[in-house]
Amino acid sequence: MSRKYNFCAGPAALPEAVLQQAQQEILDWHGAGMSIMEMSHRSEEFVAVATEAERDLRELLSISDDYAVLFLQGGASTQFASVPLNLMPAGGSADYVHTGQWSKKAIAEAKRYGDVNVVADAAASNYSTIPAFDSWSLNPNAAYLHYTPNETIGGVEFFWEPDVNVPLVADMSSTILSRPVDVNKFGVIYAGAQKNIGPAGLTIAIVRRDLLGRSQVGCPVMLDYKTAADNDSMYNTPPTYSIYLAGLVFKWLKGQGGLAAMEQINRRKASKLYDYIDNSGFYANPVELASRSLMNVPFTLADAALDKPFLAQAEAAGLMNLKGHRSVGGMRASIYNAVGEDAVDALLDFMREFARSNG
Numbered sequence: 436m437s438r439k440y441n442f443c444a445g446p447a448a449l450p451e452a453v454l455q456q457a458q459q460e461i462l463d464w465h466g467a468g469m470s471i472m473e474m475s476h477r478s479e480e481f482v483a484v485a486t487e488a489e490r491d492l493r494e495l496l497s498i499s500d501d502y503a504v505l506f507l508q509g510g511a512s513t514q515f516a517s518v519p520l521n522l523m524p525a526g527g528s529a530d531y532v533h534t535g536q537w538s539k540k541a542i543a544e545a546k547r548y549g550d551v552n553v554v555a556d557a558a559a560s561n562y563s564t565i566p567a568f569d570s571w572s573l574n575p576n577a578a579y580l581h582y583t584p585n586e587t588i589g590g591v592e593f594f595w596e597p598d599v600n601v602p603l604v605a606d607m608s609s610t611i612l613s614r615p616v617d618v619n620k621f622g623v624i625y626a627g628a629q630k631n632i633g634p635a636g637l638t639i640a641i642v643r644r645d646l647l648g649r650s651q652v653g654c655p656v657m658l659d660y661k662t663a664a665d666n667d668s669m670y671n672t673p674p675t676y677s678i679y680l681a682g683l684v685f686k687w688l689k690g691q692g693g694l695a696a697m698e699q700i701n702r703r704k705a706s707k708l709y710d711y712i713d714n715s716g717f718y719a720n721p722v723e724l725a726s727r728s729l730m731n732v733p734f735t736l737a738d739a740a741l742d743k744p745f746l747a748q749a750e751a752a753g754l755m756n757l758k759g760h761r762s763v764g765g766m767r768a769s770i771y772n773a774v775g776e777d778a779v780d781a782l783l784d785f786m787r788e789f790a791r792s793n794g
């Protein structure tokens with residue numbers, strides 16, 4: 436067996452050491468004579484696994500007791516509804532920043548539940564920039580401000596947090612755990628697990644406790660943050676195996692030196708890639724310099740007719756899932772935490788060789 440380099444945007448690569456541990460434990464978890472995924476979610480064993488996963492996540496992100504950490508389902512897409520249902524009073528209004536395709540979806544969903552004020556829209560730059568904060572038309576009475584710190588498809592990332600007087604809500608699906616973040620600046624942070632946390636099926640929400648218990652009248656019990664908070668995320672059966680695997684990833688991250696260490700590695704990986712693309716005269720990345728994502732690096736080739744041979748030869752070289760999102764074309768290398776520097780080096784070697792023989 437040889438593992439390939441996986442640049443998939445999500446579900447994404449997992450650390451090999453985590454997969455090996457899961458493999459070792461799959462038939463007999465810690466001498467229990469069964470897999471952790473075969474146990475009751477209310478068993479002493481599984482509750483300990485979930486509790487430890489939460490503790491490790493709190494440690495990695497320095498999450499204070501002012502926040503509830505919720506293990507949910509439904510993906511980030513369900514959070515697009517949960518956020519307004521929990522935070523927007525009936526007849527209320529919320530502010531949204533439109534920086535790309537995921538914020539667009541969040542906006543469309545929120546409109547079903549209340550009034551949405553789009554404070555800024557990067558359409559003029561074809562979503563390759565982040566509109567300057569002083570140009571945003573903020574509503575001082577907004578229930579919250581929602582933004583997407585990393586647009587996974589466009590490869591546009593915020594390296595600053597909007598400084599607003601209303602609760603700040605962030606879809607961190609593709610940037611969470613890639614570098615330290617000051618959780619105290621946020622009302623709600625949410626993320627689907629399958630980019631940088633673990634396998635699909637788990638969604639994490641970090642909710643400031645004073646925002647619990649404010650849901651709209653029609654909010655489904657399962658989408659009410661208070662339900663999850665009051666029941667330790669076990670109102671119904673949680674995605675137990677995904678929680679277990681996420682817990683292993685958290686331990687792995689701690690072993691790597693935590694998020695400050697991951698940031699150094701991630702910055703090195705990304706800058707190698709962007710530096711080469713910018714200087715290649717063959718590849719190009721459209722995103723403004725200050726907003727280039729550390730996790731998702733889209734790029735185009737000098738001639739789109741070369742896309743197919745590029746992808747075919749990349750796969751033959753063991754470099755998988757480099758095809759860009761269907762809506763934008765070109766290529767995209769997603770270089771999440773579990774994609775090592777060796778993978779980026781292998782990609783760069785391939786890109787240089789391909790440019791040499793086709794340039």
Ligand SMILES: *Cc1c(COP(=O)(O)O)cnc(C)c1O
Pocket residue numbers: 445509510511512513537583585586587606607608609627628630
């Ligand atoms: C992947 C992604 C989503 C969608 O996540 P699902 O878990 O599939 O619903 C939403 N927002 C961002 C930023 C993403 O990267």
